[in-house]
Amino acid sequence: DAGVIQSPRHEVTEMGQEVTLRCKPISGHDYLFWYRQTMMRGLELLIYFNNNVPIDDSGMPEDRFSAKMPNASFSTLKIQPSEPRDSAVYFCASSFRQGDGTQYFGPGTRLLVL
Amino acid sequence: AQKVTQAQTEISVVEKEDVTLDCVYETRDTTYYLFWYKQPPSGELVFLIRRNSFDEQNEISGRYSWNFQKSTSSFNFTITASQVVDSAVYFCALSEEWAQKLVFGQGTRLTINP
Numbered sequence: 325d326a327g328v329i330q331s332p333r334h335e336v337t338e339m340g341q342e343v344t345l346r347c348k349p350i351s352g353h354d355y356l357f358w359y360r361q362t363m364m365r366g367l368e369l370l371i372y373f374n375n376n377v378p379i380d381d382s383g384m385p386e387d388r389f390s391a392k393m394p395n396a397s398f399s400t401l402k403i404q405p406s407e408p409r410d411s412a413v414y415f416c417a418s419s420f421r422q423g424d425g426t427q428y429f430g431p432g433t434r435l436l437v438l
Numbered sequence: 439a440q441k442v443t444q445a446q447t448e449i450s451v452v453e454k455e456d457v458t459l460d461c462v463y464e465t466r467d468t469t470y471y472l473f474w475y476k477q478p479p480s481g482e483l484v485f486l487i488r489r490n491s492f493d494e495q496n497e498i499s500g501r502y503s504w505n506f507q508k509s510t511s512s513f514n515f516t517i518t519a520s521q522v523v524d525s526a527v528y529f530c531a532l533s534e535e536w537a538q539k540l541v542f543g544q545g546t547r548l549t550i551n552p
Contacts, residue, residue: 355537367529367542380539415483425471425537429483 326350328430330416336436342404345433348397349418357417357427358391358401367415373399374421406437440465442532444543451520452551459515459546461530467491472506472513473531473540483529489513520550 329348337343349356357372371381376393384391388407393399403410413434417427441464451457463472474486487497489506497504501518517524527547531540 357539366544367540369539369541372539413481417483419537421537423537424488425533426473426485426488427537427540428485429475431482434481 328416328418328428330414330430330433332433333431334434334436336438337406338438339407340405341437342402343406343410343435343437345401345403345414345416345435347399347401347416347430349399349416350420350428351397353418353420353423353428354396355419355421355427356393356399357419358399359415359417359429361413361415361432362411370401370414403435406435408437411435411437440467440470440532440534440541442530442541442543444528444530444546446546447544448547448549450549450551453522454519456516456518457520457548457550459517459528459530459548461513461515461543463511463513463530463532465532465534467534469534471533471536473533474504474513474515475529475531475542477527477529477545479526486515486528517548522550522552524548525550 331346354375358370361367370383371391373393391401413432415432416430419427443462470491472489476484494506503516505514527545529545530543533540
């Protein structure tokens, strides 16, 4: 079975540009999570969805960040405008409440904002 | 509030040595879930184990073993006869609800030297 798929794997952009990260969860999973990993703050939850509905977005840094899940198989995390401090690895994960409850992670998107 | 502490930032051992990674957690809930993930140099997050708070039985999987002690709020991870391929950053994580958001420790960077 395919795992969580993220694209792009690497993104280099200039400050002020819009960045869109994409995620396809494991088929059948009903929870989707976006995490960010930095050296200073470690792994932190940004937002998560249940059945495509945002449940907790308290980790979203500021209004420049937005996330959507238009259907069960696709989610986006958008940063507009991007800033150098947004440089990080962004992970998407999914889980299945009626299953083993474990979160399985995608390979991550390494974002560098110059 | 929930919190996970991995006091060991870095550990370096020689191949074939046994090594234990410590994890201490804080939660007010009586039901919770503990996890270990491995992040190899390639960057992905690999699930290793999940443990429920009501199951204190220790687990062994090959060279890996986990010691869960509610009395000390600890969930330690031991690698027996370490190998170079075990070199990675290891994260302990806590969830207070099934299949839902994780709070991660800061990670322990383990280096196995040949």
